[in-house]
């Protein structure tokens with residue numbers, strides 16, 4: 111491939127390919143299925159399937175798969191070859207039926223009890239709004255995954271449903287502003303992806319990285335990220351080559367990888383794509399994570415996507431940049447130039463303000479997991495567990511002036527003259543950043559910064575889309591009945607601002623006083639998944655999801671069940687890995703080292719005796735004694751952890767079990783780690799059985 115233009119999307123059955131390869135009528139049918147969600151006729155499906163297959167075979171593909179996103183959070187695929195018998199030989203085939211619907215043998219995926227084993231086979235249904243693509247010689251057809259009863263068993267179906275809700279309510283508002291042209295309102299998302307790269311040779315020596323994706327032991331190295339010399343620093347040649355290779359793979363799949371840079375921690379990097387429609391962004395982000403891992407291996411590196419692979423240095427997140435866009439190209443969170451645009455912007459802005467306040471519990475829950483909880487419990491890096499919104503001083507001033515019927519008086523920035531009665535002028539640009547805020551307005555979009563690096567972005571976007579749809583629905587209900595639109599709009603904005611002002615916080619989210627202040631404001635502060643899981647079932651939340659047909663109550667119950675059980679399973683695996691490493695690697699090593707010290711001391715003592723010279727062995731004795739004491743302690747702490755894990759087996763209630771893992775097992779793990787990390791600091795590096803933090807964090811040269 112010579113140019114980016116030729117490379118870009120070359121493995122995607124995209125608009126251009128469809129137009130070129132499909133008869134006009136069929137192309138038209140597919141277009142309207144994509145744009146308006148209409149059903150395809152079986153004949154059209156056959157023609158599209160056949161064209162897709164011919165195109166894929168020309169590109170070297172031999173198999174196809176329905177590519178879907180079960181609730182494990184990663185993607186799944188089952189490959190079928192195009193092979194079909196024909197006379198005495200074979201032919202290559204893909205039928206419309208095979209394109210539209212599949213039945214993966216998927217009985218092992220979590221369903222939270224939605225699927226009894228006798229009806230284990232969920233089915234996959236083609237999502238024509240996300241293009242098919244070729245990956246490793248396989249034609250991948252993006253699909254949704256449902257049970258026979260129609261219950262969603264995946265991450266994509268609810269996302270599509272939430273986008274539909276947002277579209278319906280967004281259009282109601284646009285009509286009120288006299289917009290007759292826009293046919294759709296879609297959520298747009300740009301997901302910035304953080305990750306670590308470490309050398310494969312050190313990774314292979316750490317069972318914790320292999321089994322759990324994070325280090326469970328490890329004393330801090332003398333140098334971490336304090337010099338800020340890694341952040342946006344020069345990219346090392348091996349990493350630069352990886353990034354180039356990665357970009358090319360992503361581009362060929364039509365993924366607009368745009369920015370690549372070094373992040374705050376040593377070995378940490380970030381990739382940002384250009385934003386796109388939310389469901390496509392979700393598909394693309396899943397692919398990006400998968401391909402990052404694959405490409406890293408080519409360079410003898412391993413890509414770590416865990417939210418907190420290393421204690422004491424920055425963890426990885428996934429900033430979810432979110433806005434609303436019409437098919438006519440309007441960004442509804444852009445303040446705009448005209449008074450009408452300003453007013454419309456304010457309404458959509460307030461809809462987000464209210465949504466974030468009303469559904470802070472769901473937003474928090476949507477980013478909670480065993481791994482992301484390691485990052486979001488108030489450590490001095492990621493946003494704390496309290497959801498609040500940063501809007502910048504000027505937007506704050508604008509909202510205050512509406513709330514208090516004052517003129518808006520910021521002088522320094524360009525101001526729009528707003529003609530709509532009683533609405534103030536306000537600044538065009540509020541791109542100031544507050545890096546400590548979990549949810550920021552950044553001029554023409556919001557940035558939700560709590561999602562974890564490993565998570566699918568579907569969950570947080572389902573909540574955002576649905577909660578904003580609900581605000582918009584409330585506003586449309588009022589405004590559609592208004593006699594005087596401008597007056598009613600003004601009153602409504604005023605109400606929303608004063609009712610939800612508490613969620614706005616422009617200060618330092620890491621400050622210790624924020625927690626106190628947030629408590630006074632009545633904001634939630636849920637530190638772990640077991641804290642926030644019950645809120646899924648709060649009547650207001652069940653009602654929200656039911657109203658917009660995102661999840662039935664049964665689907666919500668299934669999802670809570672899956673979240674809780676995956677939390678407990680992950681902590682259990684971590685605890686067992688820790689025990690294994692402590693008992694079979696670390697304790698034997700430190701005991702050997704204490705033995706060596708004792709031998710040396712003995713040798714010195716007998717030499718003293720035989721030579722009559724006093725050879726001191728203070729170092730050996732003191733160290734052997736300290737190490738032995740700590741070793742005993744670690745041995746006992748490992749036993750307590752073992753006991754805690756055993757106790758857990760007796761608990762059957764999912765909520766109680768997750769709570770137990772959080773309060774007891776994680777606590778026992780922390781204790782054990784403190785003892786072993788102290789041992790690491792005292793032990794000869796030659797004797798320490800696993801690579802140290804410094805060896806891992808600075809392993810890629």
Ligand code: ADP
Nearest residue numbers: 298299300301382383384385431432433441555
């Ligand atoms: P940073 O947060 O690193 O300063 P940028 O301002 O460049 O980054 O944007 C971050 C991400 O926001 C990019 O992925 C970009 O495509 C995305 N983005 C920009 N505009 C929108 C929008 N209207 N909707 C959704 N995402 C957007």
Ligand code: MG
Nearest residue numbers: 302429431557
């Ligand atoms: Mg960002």
